[in-house]
Amino acid sequence: MDRPELGFLLSRLMREVMAREKPILDAAGLEMWDYAVLTALAESDAPTQAQLAATTGRDKTRLIGNLDRLEAEGMVARQPDPADRRNRIVSLTPGGAEILRRCREAIEAMETELLADLDPADRAAFERALTALAEAGR
Amino acid sequence: MDRPELGFLLSRLMREVMAREKPILDAAGLEMWDYAVLTALAESDAPTQAQLAATTGRDKTRLIGNLDRLEAEGMVARQPDPADRRNRIVSLTPGGAEILRRCREAIEAMETELLADLDPADRAAFERALTALAEAGR
DNA sequence: GCTGATCGTATGCGGCAGTAGATGATCTGT
DNA sequence: ACAGATCATCTACTGCCGCATACGATCAGC
Numbered sequence: 001m002d003r004p005e006l007g008f009l010l011s012r013l014m015r016e017v018m019a020r021e022k023p024i025l026d027a028a029g030l031e032m033w034d035y036a037v038l039t040a041l042a043e044s045d046a047p048t049q050a051q052l053a054a055t056t057g058r059d060k061t062r063l064i065g066n067l068d069r070l071e072a073e074g075m076v077a078r079q080p081d082p083a084d085r086r087n088r089i090v091s092l093t094p095g096g097a098e099i100l101r102r103c104r105e106a107i108e109a110m111e112t113e114l115l116a117d118l119d120p121a122d123r124a125a126f127e128r129a130l131t132a133l134a135e136a137g138r
Numbered sequence: 139m140d141r142p143e144l145g146f147l148l149s150r151l152m153r154e155v156m157a158r159e160k161p162i163l164d165a166a167g168l169e170m171w172d173y174a175v176l177t178a179l180a181e182s183d184a185p186t187q188a189q190l191a192a193t194t195g196r197d198k199t200r201l202i203g204n205l206d207r208l209e210a211e212g213m214v215a216r217q218p219d220p221a222d223r224r225n226r227i228v229s230l231t232p233g234g235a236e237i238l239r240r241c242r243e244a245i246e247a248m249e250t251e252l253l254a255d256l257d258p259a260d261r262a263a264f265e266r267a268l269t270a271l272a273e274a275g276r
Numbered sequence: 277g278c279t280g281a282t283c284g285t286a287t288g289c290g291g292c293a294g295t296a297g298a299t300g301a302t303c304t305g306t
Numbered sequence: 307a308c309a310g311a312t313c314a315t316c317t318a319c320t321g322c323c324g325c326a327t328a329c330g331a332t333c334a335g336c
Contacts (some may be wrong), residue, residue, distance in 0.1 A: 125259065
């Protein structure tokens with residue numbers, strides 16, 4: 001049962017995916033973390049910064065800098081939560097959403113190409129399994 | 139086609155796997171990198187340090203420290219290559235192989251448990267696809 | 277034999293990571 | 307009204323990362 005180490009396979013694939021994402025994000029003037037933040041923002045509505053840090057896995061103090069930059073460039077907006085004014089509610093601006101949409105499109109195309117060599121059934125199973133497993137880690 | 143970002147799924151799963159590996163490696167007194175090095179050593183025979191750095195993805199100057207430690211603890215041995223005395227050929231000692239074997243066993247058990255909830259067919263396809271994709275990144 | 281390249285090693289740099297403590301604004305429980 | 311908790315922010319600290327450089331030993335081509 002000389003199964004190849006799950007961790008090593010994942011890290012190798014991860015490196016490959018990131019290498020292919022980088023030029024796309026560079027072209028849009030985004031860092032990896034920026035993209036993660038924007039994506040999280042598009043998926044959950046009206047998150048507070050602490051929530052955003054939790055869902056992206058980014059340290060909350062590090063997140064601040066990213067948001068500063070993204071806000072300065074008009075991609076996100078921070079508003080005090082009317083229900084609890086300690087919170088800052090972060091949201092995507094239309095401009096940010098548009099940039100995100102373009103990146104996402106390019107990245108999906110890249111991923112499609114990356115997965116193209118797989119047997120279609122395997123590919124579907126791979127995506128299904130990966131989604132389930134990623135969920136398992138909460 | 140709102141496919142969930144491959145990169146994000148991978149990073150979440152990766153974090154989960156590493157979190158589960160950590161206690162096992164801690165118990166054996168190994169760092170993540172040590173384990174990667176030992177595993178690479180078990181798989182390819184008589185690699186030079188430069189080759190080892192390439193296959194593990196570790197910076198060659200950083201690798202030195204790991205090898206120093208592993209050598210001091212008797213897990214690996216460094217020998218000058220008789221064919222080219224600039225090279226140092228790194229090899230697993232029996233003791234190192236034994237420690238690696240035990241870790242690998244525990245980690246495989248952990249992985250088996252992690253994958254246990256998957257549909258068996260999906261699981262097989264997942265491993266097949268992951269192996270193929272990891273290969274794609276050379 | 278010389279020159280230039282390669283390998284292992286040591287060292288220093290800048291960058292990025294998380295953690296911890298302090299601060300000010302704000303909320304909650306009593 | 308007051309005490310304690312929470313949130314965003316700032317700053318200092320520590321540790322790991324890759325990268326570049328330098329150096330001595332060694333090899334290969336001419």
